[in-house]
Amino acid sequence: MAVGTFPGEKTTPVPRSHAYSPSTSMPVRALPMRRTSSSYRPLFWEIVPLCDLYSIVHVVILPSSLQTTHQTTSQPNGLNGTHGQRTVSIPSSPFNEALQRIGFGAPNWSASGVSVFTVVLPSADGYVCRSDFLTLRLQDFPYTILKTHQPLQPLARYTATKPSLATVTSEESLASLVERAAGIVQWSDLEASVSILDLQDYLVRLTQELRDRLNNAPWLSPTPVSRKRVALVRGRPNITAGGPVYRAAKALGLDLVIIDEEGHWLQADTEENKMHREAFLVTDMTEDSGVVDRIIQSIVSYPLPIHGVFTLSDNFFVAVAQVAEALNLPASPVSAFETSVDKYRSRMVQNVPGQTAKVSNIEELESLLAATSRDAFTPAWPMIVKPTKGWSSECVSKVNNIPDLVTAAQKATARHGSAAVIEPFFDGPEIDVNFVLLDGEILFSEIADEPPCDADSSTATVHSTFSPEALTLPSALPFDEQQIATETLREILVGLGFCTGVFHVEARMVNSAYEYRRDNESTVDLVPKNHQSVPASRAECKLLEINARPPGYRVSVPSRHTYGVDYFAAHMLAAAGDHDRLRLTTNPFDYCVTDRHCGSGAQYWSRLVYIPAPAAGTVRWPSKLSPCEELKRRRPDLAQKIVLGVDYCVPGDKIDLYTDGARTYVAHLLVASTQSRREAIEIGEEVAKTFVIDVEAESDQGAKTSNEVQS
Incomplete structure (x- = not known):
């Protein structure tokens, strides 16, 4: 792989051991350098067929060595020469102008550093599954990201561009490619002292890291994606707990309707709340026999179609399943939720005969322990006592004797007014x-x-x-x-x-x-x-x-x-x-x-x-x-x-x-x-x-x- 030359410098050959494998990459091609009054910084680019789903283009921009303005900086030894005061310009070029046109913003240009950009290009046409896909896949990337540009709107159609060395032959054609990109990443600048071999190694590692994150993850659906609306029963208690839900809905192009009590923080039609949900339907959420009908009424009264209903609140699983069943919306059977929320019924899925029991009060516990039939409950210490209805390990106790069993049963039956389940303690990770x-x-x-x-x-x-x-x-x-x-x-x-x-x-x-x-x-x-x-x-x-x-x-x-x-x-x-x-x-x-x-x-x-x-x-x-x-x-x-x-x-x-x-x-x-x-x-x-x-x-x-x- 060869790189371009600086003005007045010789081409530096790169040993084959540092080159990309032909199976994963194409060679770097140097863009022509221009000695014009606009004084562009030297640009290099490389087209890489990353995987079946994506191609990428790495753009490397070297420090300017030409004098056009009166900004003075100190240049260290490295790709751009020796220490000294050098007058440089804030660059203007077709590539830079293309970044500005797409809304990328003014790049964090460093006169003394090597700037690296990566242009991401899906290989086939399709419809956007998730608008913030690139941010999700690049989270915790080992190299610092300065900016990420994701211009695709959820559900929108994207027309693929297949770059090649035959079609990207100038900075103008590179700029045109930028404007058709699905995403662009600007990485933290490298030191100007970076050697050509180190720069090449950096790009190899960068490419491999991107491959591991994007190789099996389609950004686009081959078929059109219909816009849908879902109702969340019980909005989250605060933005910390709800933020991941609301952000995901927005990126997916799902219109989110919140069903909850009067006074919930998402109820007010503020601009901030509208960023998180389409509408808020005030509903009496009292957990009584009428709550299902009240939720159904809120949904059918909404003037726009609702295609799904869900909840993240454990005590509303059964009610929401009943709502979905009544409205013929996607959901698992009500019976499945009834078993999952009842810790006694779910325990009986893997029943241990004689070692699992349910009591509603201490009197029932005493009767249980006094039973002498062949299939009577027989404690096998240690045992676990917990409410049949509950979450977050609340009121769950390990007991080793009868007095502890009584104490634990009192605590469990007092929680949520539910019964207590007594079951074996399973020893293991x-x-x-x-x-x-x-x-x-x-x-x-x-x-x-x-x-x-x-x-x-x-x-x-x-x-x-x-x-x-x-x-x-x-x-x-x-x-x-x-x-x-x-x-x-x-x-x-x-x-x-x-x-x-x-x-x-x-x-x-x-x-x-x-x-x-x-x-x-x-x-x-x-x-x-x-x-x-x-x-x-x-x-x-x-x-x-x-x-x-x-x-x-x-x-x-x-x-x-x-x-x-x-x-x-x-x-x-x-x-x-x-x-x-x-x-x-x-x-x-x-x-x-x-x-x-x-x-x-x-x-x-x-x-x-x-x-x-x-x-x-x-x-x-x-x-x-x-x-x-x-x-x-x-x-x-x-x-x-x-x-x-x-x-x-x-x-x-x-x-x-x-x-x-x-x-x-x-x-x-x-x-x-x-x-x-x-x-x-x-x-x-x-x-x-x-x-x-x-x-x-x-x-x-x-x-x-x-x-x-x-x-």
Whole structure:
């Protein structure tokens, strides 16, 4: 591969060992350099057939060496010569002007740097599946992105351009190509001192990274996409929880209608609220026998057609399924939801005879324990007690004796006025398994590991909680056990009638060959059991609960970033009956095990860290920074590994240690490592240990507390 020359310089040949493989790239071609009064910066470009779906064009712009204005800069050694004061211009060229015309904005030109742009061109005509597709696929890209231009509107038709060296022969033809691009990325400038070989290596790595992210992910649908409208029953409580839903709907071209109570924050017809939803339908959401009819009335009274209805609120799953059934809208059977929301009925899917029971009060518990028939309930300690209706591990207790059983049953039956289910404690690694199904077919699935929590400890009491502390992706379980989990849980879902949609299932692997163990350097992780303790029987996947929805907004974060799959988008497409786009938008990244050693489709190992409230009281921000931001400022070494951090509290908020029987969280942070799972865990543990939130106790005696104090 040869590069062009600077004015007055010789061409520098590049060794073949540094050239692109002919199977993945075409050679770089130098644009003609012009000695005109406008004094363009030297331009190079390269056309790369990235994969079947896309071609890309890398444009490399070198520092100007010509004098046209009176701006003075210092030029270091490198591609543009030696140190010294040099007068340069803010460049004007057909390429620059094309960027301006498409609304890319003034590029961040650096007179002393090498600017790199990538033009993305789909290879076939089609209709836009998602307008922010490029942003989604390039999230957490290893090279800094200065700007991303995505001119395509959702559902619009795009006409493909197939560039070649025969057609792109001048800067004017390159500029024309820019105006027909589906997307353009400007990368952070390289130092002017970069060598030609290093520049070439940079482009090779950049190209491979783009291939792994775009290779199996269509941006366009081959057939026209109809615009549809979906209704969300129960808008999210705030923009933090709802933002991922509203942004996905907008990018998909789905018109979103919110059905909720009077006074909801999205009700007012402000310009900001209109950015998130098309309309707000005020509806009495009292959970009584008439709520289904009231929701139906709101939908049929709306003057525009609604093609799907969904909810992210667990206590409305059955009601929304009944609404969908009455209006003949896409949804799973009502009976499937009735089983999933009842923890006793879902437990009976994998019933353990004599070890599962349901009681509504202490009197029923006493009668249950007094029964002497052959099939009577027989406790096998430890056991689990939880409300038949509930979420977020609230009021879930592990018990080891009759007095604890009574205490736990009292706590569970008091929650939501529901009965309590008593079931075996399944000893083994806990996992979250997420599915996107279409007619029973798995379009995408992933397994995340949930490390032991307080109640898993051998010293846990009835008051210990199952509130999660972290989540690690991808799973470290052996491949055969991951297959067992996926197949077992898919069969349960389909058997209940859940054939299309997004499902968040919690389970444990009994008789696993792996266990959580602390290594010599204090890191706790899933590792192979000692040979003597490997179970003789085959591993089994035991269902804990089914959530017929995407994982919660914070648990969806690691999946979206690690795999590039947006569960909220998939959930809405399933609700709208848009099966073609559901299939197109559930492709993970194309990284393979040999690339990153972290699991097929994952761009890195990630660790989601939950930060529990360290004390009860009033939140303060003495530094005026949020706790997540303060941590990143205080520990820049950790900030480089933090993908994102979300604070739940603002100054003045009052917090308790527990909310509804589960730990109160004040923040979550996602950290990542491309080096190893162990590094991701170590970073996560350090983040949890050093996170500080100031809480002023109710006694008005200020107490600066941190998660470290409670560890």
